[in-house]
Amino acid sequence: MPISRLHIRNVRRLVEVELHPGPGVNLLVGPNGAGKTSVLEALHLMAYGRSFRGRVRDGLIRTGADALEVFVAWDAADGRGPRRAGLRHAGDRWDGRVDGEPVDQLGTLCAALAVVSFEPGSHALVSGGGEPRRRFLDWGLFHVEHDFVPAWRRYARALRQRNALLKAGRPDTELEPWEREMAHAGESMTHARAVYLDHLQDALMDLLPQLAPSLGRVALEFQPGWKRQELSLGDALLVARGRDRLVGHSTVGPHRSDWRVSVGAAPSGEALSRGQAKLVALSCLLAQARHLAATLGAWPVVVLDDLASELDSDHRTRVLQLLDATGAQVFVSGTDRDLLPLPGRRPTTMFHVEQGRVEPEPAPSRAVGSSGASGPAVV
Numbered sequence: 001m002p003i004s005r006l007h008i009r010n011v012r013r014l015v016e017v018e019l020h021p022g023p024g025v026n027l028l029v030g031p032n033g034a035g036k037t038s039v040l041e042a043l044h045l046m047a048y049g050r051s052f053r054g055r056v057r058d059g060l061i062r063t064g065a066d067a068l069e070v071f072v073a074w075d076a077a078d079g080r081g082p083r084r085a086g087l088r089h090a091g092d093r094w095d096g097r098v099d100g101e102p103v104d105q106l107g108t109l110c111a112a113l114a115v116v117s118f119e120p121g122s123h124a125l126v127s128g129g130g131e132p133r134r135r136f137l138d139w140g141l142f143h144v145e146h147d148f149v150p151a152w153r154r155y156a157r158a159l160r161q162r163n164a165l166l167k168a169g170r171p172d173t174e175l176e177p178w179e180r181e182m183a184h185a186g187e188s189m190t191h192a193r194a195v196y197l198d199h200l201q202d203a204l205m206d207l208l209p210q211l212a213p214s215l216g217r218v219a220l221e222f223q224p225g226w227k228r229q230e231l232s233l234g235d236a237l238l239v240a241r242g243r244d245r246l247v248g249h250s251t252v253g254p255h256r257s258d259w260r261v262s263v264g265a266a267p268s269g270e271a272l273s274r275g276q277a278k279l280v281a282l283s284c285l286l287a288q289a290r291h292l293a294a295t296l297g298a299w300p301v302v303v304l305d306d307l308a309s310e311l312d313s314d315h316r317t318r319v320l321q322l323l324d325a326t327g328a329q330v331f332v333s334g335t336d337r338d339l340l341p342l343p344g345r346r347p348t349t350m351f352h353v354e355q356g357r358v359e360p361e362p363a364p365s366r367a368v369g370s371s372g373a374s375g376p377a378v379v
Contacts, residue, residue, distance in 0.1 A: 008068075107142070158178045221259060
C-alpha cells in the first residue's frame with residue numbers, strides 16, 4: 001500500500017511540507033532537529049492516532065498553531081485504486097475523513113492505512129512495561145481480526161463501570177452484571193490475543209535468524225492477566241472482588257495481560273542488553289508486518305527512524321535487504337548519507353530536511369532512471 005502523497009501542516013517545526021515518496025526506500029537526510037522525525041511522526045499519527053513520542057497535546061502541534069493537519073494518499077492493497085485520508089487534530093478535538101467521507105471514530109481513520117514504526121524508544125516493546133506490549137497486540141488484531149474491536153470496546157466499558165462501582169463502595173448486586181460483561185468480552189479478547197501471538201511467533205522464528213542470528217532461538221510467552229489455567233475470568237473476578245474493593249480497581253483481567261520474549265542468547269530469564277532489545281523489538285515489529293501482509297495481501301508502510309544510530313552497519317544491511325525483497329515501501333531517516341549506498345534492487349528516493357523544510361534531492365547525473373531533470377534523487 002505505497003503512499004504517493006504526504007502533506008503535513010503544523011507538526012512540530014514543520015509549517016507546511018509536501019512529499020511525493022517513491023515506492024521503495026525513501027531516505028530523509030538532515031541535521032539533528034531539522035524535522036526528519038516529525039515527518040515520520042505524521043505518518044505514525046495517521047495509523048495510530050498518536051505520535052510514537054506521545055499524545056498530540058504533548059507538543060506535536062507547532063507552537064502558535066491551533067491544530068495540525070496531515071493528508072495521505074496511497075494505493076489500495078486490494079486493487080480498488082487510490083485512497084486518501086486526512087486528519088485535523090487540535091489536541092482536545094479532531095476531524096477526520098477517509099476517501100472524502102467524514103469519520104466519527106479515530107479508530108476508523110487509523111484502520112485505513114497500516115504503518116509499522118521502529119524508533120529509538122521501540123526497545124520498550126521488550127524491556128518496558130506491559131502497556132506497549134498490549135497496544136502492540138491490539139493494533140495487530142485491530143487490522144486482521146474484525147471481531148476483536150467490538151469485544152475490546154465492550155470490555156473497556158465494563159471495566160470502567162466496575163472500577164467506578166468499586167471506588168464508590170457499591171454492593172455486589174451492582175458489580176455482578178458488569179463482571180459478567182467483562183468475563184464474556186474478556187475471554188473473547190484473550191483467545192484472540194493468544195492465537196495472534198502464536199502467529200507472530202511463527203513469523204518471528206523465521207525472521208530473527210535472518211536479522212540477528214547471534215540471538216539464537218526465540219520464544220513468546222503469553223500472560224493473560226489472571227490464572228487462566230485454573231479459573232475462568234468470571235471466577236477470577238469473583239475471587240478478587242474483596243481485594244479489588246480495598247484497592248479501588250480491578251486487579252485481574254485482560255487489561256493486566258502481557259507477553260514476554262526470550263532468546264537463546266539470554267537464557268534462564270537473563271535481561272537483554274539494550275542492543276539485543278532493539279534487535280528483538282525490530283524483529284517483533286517486522287513479524288507483525290509480515291503477518292499483516294499475509295492476511296491483507298500487501299505489506300504495511302515501514303518507518304525506520306534514525307536507523308544508523310539504532311543499528312550497526314551489518315544489521316542495517318540485513319534489515320534493508322529483507323525489506324527490499326518484500327516490496328514494502330520504507331521511510332528511513334538519518335543525519336547524513338552514510339546509509340548510502342543502500343542495499344537492494346529497487347531505487348532509493350532521497351529528501352533533504354533542514355529547518356523545517358523538506359526538499360527533494362537533485363537527482364545525480366548518473367542516477368538510475370534519471371533524465372537529468374530536477375526531482376527526488378533516485379539512487
